[in-house]
Amino acid sequence: MTLRSRLLYASGGLALLAGCNVGPDYHRPSVPMTAAYKEITPAAYRSAGQWERARPSDNVLRGKWWRMFGDPQLDDLEDALTASNQELRIAEARFREARAEIGIQRAAQFPTINVGPNINSVQDSAHQPYFPIQNPQPAGLFQLPFDLSYEIDLWGSIRRSVAAAREEAQATAADLATTNLSLHAELALDYMELRSADAQAKLLDQTVKAYTRALALTQNRLAGGEAPASDVAQAQTQLDTTRVQATDIGVQRAQYEHAIAILLGRPPAAFSLPPAPMALQQPIIPVGVPSELLERRPDIAAAERRMAEANQRIGIAQAAYYPSLNLGALSGFEGTSLTNWFGWPSLFWAVGLTMTETVFDGGLRRAQSQLARAGYDAAVANYRQTTLTAFQQVEDNLAALRILADEAGQQREAVQAAEHSLRIFINRYIGGEDAYLQVITASPHGGERTAGEGAGRRLGHRGPAHVAQQTW
Numbered sequence: 001m002t003l004r005s006r007l008l009y010a011s012g013g014l015a016l017l018a019g020c021n022v023g024p025d026y027h028r029p030s031v032p033m034t035a036a037y038k039e040i041t042p043a044a045y046r047s048a049g050q051w052e053r054a055r056p057s058d059n060v061l062r063g064k065w066w067r068m069f070g071d072p073q074l075d076d077l078e079d080a081l082t083a084s085n086q087e088l089r090i091a092e093a094r095f096r097e098a099r100a101e102i103g104i105q106r107a108a109q110f111p112t113i114n115v116g117p118n119i120n121s122v123q124d125s126a127h128q129p130y131f132p133i134q135n136p137q138p139a140g141l142f143q144l145p146f147d148l149s150y151e152i153d154l155w156g157s158i159r160r161s162v163a164a165a166r167e168e169a170q171a172t173a174a175d176l177a178t179t180n181l182s183l184h185a186e187l188a189l190d191y192m193e194l195r196s197a198d199a200q201a202k203l204l205d206q207t208v209k210a211y212t213r214a215l216a217l218t219q220n221r222l223a224g225g226e227a228p229a230s231d232v233a234q235a236q237t238q239l240d241t242t243r244v245q246a247t248d249i250g251v252q253r254a255q256y257e258h259a260i261a262i263l264l265g266r267p268p269a270a271f272s273l274p275p276a277p278m279a280l281q282q283p284i285i286p287v288g289v290p291s292e293l294l295e296r297r298p299d300i301a302a303a304e305r306r307m308a309e310a311n312q313r314i315g316i317a318q319a320a321y322y323p324s325l326n327l328g329a330l331s332g333f334e335g336t337s338l339t340n341w342f343g344w345p346s347l348f349w350a351v352g353l354t355m356t357e358t359v360f361d362g363g364l365r366r367a368q369s370q371l372a373r374a375g376y377d378a379a380v381a382n383y384r385q386t387t388l389t390a391f392q393q394v395e396d397n398l399a400a401l402r403i404l405a406d407e408a409g410q411q412r413e414a415v416q417a418a419e420h421s422l423r424i425f426i427n428r429y430i431g432g433e434d435a436y437l438q439v440i441t442a443s444p445h446g447g448e449r450t451a452g453e454g455a456g457r458r459l460g461h462r463g464p465a466h467v468a469q470q471t472w
Contacts, residue, residue, distance in 0.1 A: 021156035023315020068283035084265035111150035145332035157319035167309035174302035
């Protein structure tokens with residue numbers, strides 16, 4: 001066999017070895033899933049009036065989803081958040097770090113070449129052992145070495161490191177999408193709560209004016225001997241209680257305004273939103289089926305990619321059990337002066353392969369393998385738990401919307417009953433049978449406010465924006 005044939009066989013063998021991968025292949029594990037959501041049925045779709053199953057809709061806003069609400073001021077605030085929010089900048093910087101890590105790991109797939117030119121003047125000692133030198137003369141040393149080192153990826157350790165970095169970058173991109181979605185949803189929620197507080201404050205101001213007039217009338221009736229002192233005390237109590245509620249609404253509004261300022265990257269003292277009526281459109285939000293949720297939620301995507309990354313770590317740990325093969329080469333020019341530095345006789349070179357195998361490491365590789373497998377098991381559990389949490393959040397909001405849809409009908413019936421009661425008390429007041437305080441107390445505005453506040457507490461301050469976030 002000729003030398004050329006041997007080199008070809010050796011090169012082919014190295015290529016085959018370089019294509020080996022030790023460790024398990026990645027397969028996405030299953031998650032507990034149902035065919036449909038529990039808390040919504042076709043009848044509930046029709047009764048709710050604004051929910052429908054997900055279907056391909058190219059005209060639906062996917063990026064700036066908040067524009068579905070049709071509020072220009074909310075649109076401006078959301079755009080300002082995109083440009084100025086500090087948490088979003090942190091997530092974006094983490095994503096760039098993860099992408100840079102891919103380049104760091106990929107660099108190991110290529111040889112490293114170093115060059116280190118040096119120029120020295122050498123003077124040997126005349127008192128060397130065994131072979132003394134008489135009258136040694138100084139000599140120049142001119143070197144220009146090129147050092148090449150390359151680890152041949154026999155068992156796929158380097159390839160798996162690149163793949164793991166790529167999986168982490170994809171997971172970090174999903175983290176960025178999750179942060180972006182969560183921050184914009186939080187801003188929409190705070191904005192809706194602020195506008196709701198404006199509406200409640202306006203209603204309470206009107207109620208305070210009505211109760212103030214009622215108190216003045218009752219005091220006049222007391223002075224004329226037509227009303228007992230208990231009516232005045234009752235009117236005063238209602239007025240004071242309503243003022244306290246108006247004050248509480250002011251505190252809540254200030255907190256929401258401050259939260260919006262922080263989301264926009266501004267100090268609260270440098271930001272304000274004047275009171276305005278709520279002018280939001282009720283959007284149509286498709287719910288879909290549980291399997292589609294796995295494709296829409298970026299937090300689930302991040303957990304799945306980190307699970308794939310953990311699987312690559314197992315292969316990297318297993319590759320440590322096998323020997324490593326390194327290719328080394330050294331070449332350059334060495335002379336005693338500038339005149340003979342780059343001559344052909346000054347050329348030197350060396351090339352060779354080095355194979356190393358760890359014989360004893362005190363259980364280090366076994367522990368690293370156990371660590372990688374435990375990390376993978378934790379990533380699988382985290383993926384399944386993230387999916388279950390996503391299902392829970394959707395079910396919670398669907399249940400709230402279904403129940404509150406029934407409550408809205410009950411609310412309308414309560415308002416109609418209150419209006420009927422108001423007409424009765426007005427007629428009795430005109431007939432002189434009741435005091436004006438009864439007319440104020442029977443006003444349906446107070447009932448609307450109380451029911452609205454109760455619904456907000458039961459929802460846990462969650463509205464359409466929160467549902468859009470959970471079903472994204």
